[in-house]
Amino acid sequence: FIGFEATAIFRDEARDPDRTIPRATYGAVIGIGVFYTLSTWGLVMAWGPNGILAAAAENPATLMLRTVAIYLGTVGEVVVNVLLLTSMFACVLSFHNVLTRYQHAMSTAGVLPDSVSGVHARHLSPHVSSLVQTATAGVLLAAFALLGLDPLLQVFTWLSGVATVAIVVLMAVTSIAVIVYFTRNRQDRRPWNTVIAPALGFAGLAIAAVVIVAYFPVMVGDVDAE
Known part of the structure; x- marks a missing residue:
């Protein structure tokens, strides 16, 4: 559930945001949903x-690579391992870009200091916010390293689990906010955009939140949890 909402924060950088942002959002939701559904199904079916x-439980960190090795051999395992590393880099870069623009938007709205909203004179990118995000990430990584936490089984697993719950709840609340906003401000009278779609989104996200919380121990690595 993390990623599809990022299309909206690039609105100011799109040539025709009223057209491209909705298309990109729907495309992201459908693409991510289909991809993760098939990937999860394939992984479960591989082991039964x-x-x-x-x-x-044997080793969560190598589950995917062990699965690939069984069906594609050593060469396939190496290829997937390389793709995994490059994908992780792409994810980190994506998170950085998204957080940078969130901070920039919050600064523009007056939530964060005005200095964070500065943009590059030539590239017009939110470079100040980018530097702030880089420094914040560096401090957190240093703290985790000093605490001796495992980067995959503890830092990534725990924080991604909490982030998943938080983003699902946030998107559910946002769905309600959409309905309330357009009820008060009749700027858009299309039922699908202002009532039906956000209501369906809230229902789906609310159900997902309940399931995630119910199986939260398993999601963060406690495979022995009942």
Whole structure:
């Protein structure tokens, strides 16, 4: 559930945001949903519904690579490992860009100091916010390293679990906010855009939030949890 909402924060950098942002958002939701559904189904089927938990408990960090090695051999395992590393770099870069623009927008709205809203004179990019995000990430990484936390099984797993719950709840509340906003301000009278779509979004996200909370221990690595 993390990523599809990022299309909106690039609105100011799009030539025709009223057209491209909705298309990009719908495309992201459908693409991410289909991809993760098929990926999860394939991983479970590779070990079997009764064997996936045991395989994950053996070593969660290498579950995907072990699965690939069984079906594609050593060469396939190496290829997927390289793709995994490059994908992680792409994810980190994406998170950085998104957080940078969130901070820039919050500064413009007066939530953060005005200095964070500065843009580059030539590239017009929010470079000040980017530097702030880089410094923040550096401080947090240093703290995690000093605490001796495992980067995958503790830092990534724990924080991504909390972030998943938070983003789902945030998107659910945002869906309600859309309905309330357009009820008070009749700027858009299209039922699908202002009532039906956000209502369906809230229902789906609310159900997802309940399921995530119910299985939260498993999601953050406690595969023995009931």
